Amino acid sequence: MNCIVEDKVIFPAVDTELSFALEHAEEENEFGKLRCLIENIQNAGANSPSTEFYSKLCSHADHIMEIIEKHFHNEEVQVLPLARKHFSPKRQRELLFQSLCVMPLRLIECVLPWLVGSLNEEDAMPFLHNMHMAAPASDTALVTLFTGWACKGRTGDTCLSSNATGCCPDEELS
Incomplete structure (x- = not known):
């Protein structure tokens, strides 16, 4: 969801060629794997070795958190300074509200x-x-x-x- 806000509001506003497309694709792929793990747990039901499934689920969730933290850090370093530099406080407020309205x-x-x-x-x-x-x-x-x-x-x-x-x-x- 974060990528929709970036692509529709923030990146066009800073008029930059920054692209987090590879990071977004990796994140989507990881969330797809997480969905599959959850579906496997649901489908296996009572017959599953739940400890193994839950261990995989927790490990994958931790991995996704690391990816997201890295992504946020990269944006804070690359995008936010551009917004602060190029936009008045009024325009920054407008971007905040527009970002919320896209979600x-x-x-x-x-x-x-x-x-x-x-x-x-x-x-x-x-x-x-x-x-x-x-x-x-x-x-x-x-x-x-x-x-x-x-x-x-x-x-x-x-x-x-x-x-x-x-x-x-x-x-x-x-």
Whole structure:
């Protein structure tokens, strides 16, 4: 999914000839192997030597994580500096929002709480604020939905969205 965002939003925006096509192909291949392992486990059912299958599954999942971490590192080193150099903060916000809009909603529902939960409050608030600022007025409901999902990743009583966007979906509903 990350590759769709890159190909449709980020790479055209930085107008660069960077290509992660080989990495994307390798990732797709590895995910295909993982799907096959899972299907084998499901098909084998109770008759399978589950320890062997689960060992293979865990090993393959670890391998995929290594590939993805390497991919993210390469992008952070090659793509993000170009975006910071060539785009104003306003354009960076727009790219953030466009990137979110390309992703399926079910994925965003999982990713936003994880992302915002991994940030400290000083970084989470500007992230939400930038997402809100980048959205066109016609997408207010979508931003409210995204904000609500993002805030699910936070613990404690502090509602980041009320400070970042002027609205907290949880507060408005109660």
